[in-house]
Amino acid sequence: MRFEEKLKEFPKEAIWSEYCGFLDLDIREYMQIQNRLLKEQIRLWSSSSLGQSFLKGKFPGTIEEFRAMVPLTTYDDYADVLLARRKEMLPEEPVIWIQTTWEGGKHPIKAAPYTQGMLKTYQNNVLACLILSTSSKKGEFDVSAADNILYALAPLPYPTGLFPVALGDEIGIGFLPPVKDAVEMSFKERNVKGFQMGLKKGIEFFFGMGSVAYYVSLSVAAMGSGGSSKGLKKLAGISPSMLLRLAKAKKICKEENRQLKPKDLFQLKGFMCAGTDNRCYKDDLEDLWGIRPMELFAGTEPSCIGTETWTRNGMYFFPDTCFYEFIPEAEMEKNMEDSTYQPRTVLMDEVQEGEKYELVLTIFKGGAFARYRVGDVYRCAGLTNKEDETKIPRFQYVDRVSSIIDIAGFTRISEYSITRAIELSGLPIKDWIAQKEYKDNRRPVLHMYVEMEAGCLANHAVSQMILKEHLGIYFKYIDEDYQDLKKILGMDPLEITILKCGTFDRYRLETEKNIRHMSPPAREVQDLLRAEGDKGGIRRV
Template identity: 65%
Template sequence: MSLKEKLKKHQYNEIWQQYCGFLDLSMEGYMKIQRRLMEEQIQLWSNCGLGQSILKGKHPKNLEEFRKMVPLTEYEDYADILLTKQPDMLPGNPVIWIQTTWEGGKHPIKVAPYTRSMLDTYRNNVMACLILSTSREKGSFDVASTDKFLYALAPLPYATGLFPLALGEEIDIEFLPAIKDAVNMSFSERNKLGFKMAMQKDLGFFFGLGSVAYAVSLSLSSLTSSGGGIKLSSLLKCKPQMIIRLLKAKYRCKKEQRQLLPKDLFHLKGFMVAGTDNLCYKDDLEELWGIRPMELFAGTEPSMMGTETWTRKGMYFFPDNAFYEFITEEDMLKNHADPSYIPPTYLMDEVRPGEKYELVFTILKGGAFARYRCGDMYRCVGLENREDETRIPRFEYVDRVPWIIDIAGFTRISENGIQNVIGLSKLPITNWVATKEYNEQNRPYLHMYVELERDALLNNAMSATILKDLLSTYFKYIDQDYRDLKKILGMDPLQVTILTCGTFETYEKRTGKKLYHMSPSHYDLMGLLEVQASMNRVR
């Protein structure tokens, strides 16, 4: 029976238990589900061609043997089979392939196969997210088949394109604009039409990347500002309640001498955000919409993995989507410095509050990825929560691993990508480090600290502004996602600081260590800048 049918019969308790009952699990019950599903996946994965390409003839019989025999994996371990889409090599029959960017300048795309069982799990977990986004306490929710959903999602073959399809199997929520129309529109066109339709039909839900949701929210405000208002012909098509709401909102905003905000027009039931850097946007989004967005964890390889609840105080991982392992931050950094070091992993019932972890997962129900390092880091914020009566760990998203810089959920900037940009541009850069920093508005950006050839400085041939413009051109050339930062979000994500010649060499002599190119620690970066300052004082 679908959610729509259960809503008609007012089976609210059954609905909550079916989709959100995992929140009542004890740690023992949670791990029982994890181990049972993992035992099934071990047999499927170990006996398929993909599994044997990694296991090299080994056949683990249980979870303990699986964790010993299967190395920690990355996408390179699967690329030959997955990119050529060989279904006979996989542990389950794929019914759809999801796509995303792999690494700009080196690998254009990566793809992930989804089995029917994976899609069923995805659908159920999406419904849990929808229900929880409207919840204000345990067991309460407000979902109806007549609800309207503002479209702010990337279409298939991207992972967010699955979201409306999964909802459609359970409930007749209407997307504004309709998916078949939205996929052929530009970002700006979708916003304008979506807002126009929302004014005519009202709006109940909103879901998107945090950064994209913020850009959409600002555009909605601008559409109702002076000079960009609603035409009379469109207004006449609106529901009477929307016309009254608009007139009241206009009067209130004029009285308070402020711009009209989305919350003045729409009273969202549920607001969901995914992706990275959501923490940078949540407060502003709450101010714009009058409701705190609920954060999800979803992606191409991990599918729909976790969600917050009504408390908005950490995400819980769904027990039936993947089997979870965790690498401590200390062991992750040790492994990065020494690739021969094999970091130990910890299970869900072994994590500790306050500890930061790199996430490792094995996708269940015929999934392709085993002991997969997705490059995301989480902090465990608690093992139980009295507010929502949970007894399982909850997490907050930290960021990508240090050697990948992600800006606003759009980019995956790697050392290789930056080296590629420098090589293509033929700029006279001799040394560099790159780090993710935040401006006064708490917005993320990529900050490169570079050292140039001495002749370039002596001839005054290169300023930080010129260098930034040139590097930006090449970043956009090799990376579509980087290009979209400006196109969709209006964001210029790069800042460049030119250091004095010899700064890196002097730093290495003084400290006896070489800086990582990507995301050096705050302590090391401050040390580098102190060396720069001392060299300038001497001069």
């Protein structure tokens, strides 16, 4: 029975229990589901050619043996099989392949296979997210087949393209614009068309990456104010009730001396956001739409794995998507210092409140990835929660692992990316470090601290603006996603601080430490800046 039919036939309590019942589990019950599904996956994965490429003739019989025999893996370990789409080597036949950027400047894409079982789990969990996005307390929700959702997602083969497919099979929610049309449109065209249709039909849901949702929201506000393509003059077929609401909204905005906001025109039931850096945008999005976004976590390899509830106070991981392991922060640091070190992991029933962890996943239902380091770091926000009466751990997304700088969910900038950009630019940069920082407006930037070759600044061979301009050009050249930050979001994420010559050598001499180029701890950057003093040696672009 389709979800749409269940809404008509069954009481809300039954539907809530089916899709959101995992929130009632205690940790023992949660781990029973985890362990049962992992044992099924171990049998499938161990018997496949892919699994045996790791196990070398071994067949783990228990979860403990599986964790001991299978090393922690990264996409490099699967690339030869998955990029060639060698389905005969996989645990189960894939029905669709999803892809995304792997690492800008080095690897163009990474692809992930989805089995029928994975898609069914994804579908159920997406419906749970839809329900929870409208809830204000346990058991309460408001979803209808007559609802419309503003389309702000990348289409297939990107993972967000699965969302409308999964919903479309279960409920006739309308996408604005329709998916079949949206895939042929540019980002800007989708925004304009979606807004035009929203004025005629209404908008009940909005789902997108936090950064994209913010940009779209500003565009909607501008169009509603008449600031884009002559605003509403070219629109036809707007309902009388919407015209009245628009007139009232403009009057209020004029009286309050402010710009029109989407909440003046639309009353969302649910607002969902995914991706990185959502915390930078959630307050602004709540102000624009009058409803706080519900954060969920989804990725190319694992699909949809977690969601917040009506409390908007941390994400809960679905127990039936993946088996979760967690690398404690101290183990992450050991591994950063020594790449040959195999970090210790803990399980869901072993995490500690307040601690940070790198996530490790084994995909259920015939998935390809086992003990996979997906590259994301979470903080355990609590083991229980009185607000929503849960008894399982909840998590807050922190960021990508320190070897990757992700800006607004668009980029995966690595040490290789930066090194390559510097080489191509030909700029006389002697040494550098880079980290992700947040500015006064809470927006993320890629901040590089660079030291030029001796004499370059003295003879004015290079200036700060030239440095920024050149590096920006080559970042765009080697990383298409970096280009999209400017093209789609209007962001220029690069900030550069030029250090005095000899700064890095002095630091190494005084501390006897090597400097990690990528995302060093803030204290290392501060050490460098203190070494400069306030003598005018620091130049920021």
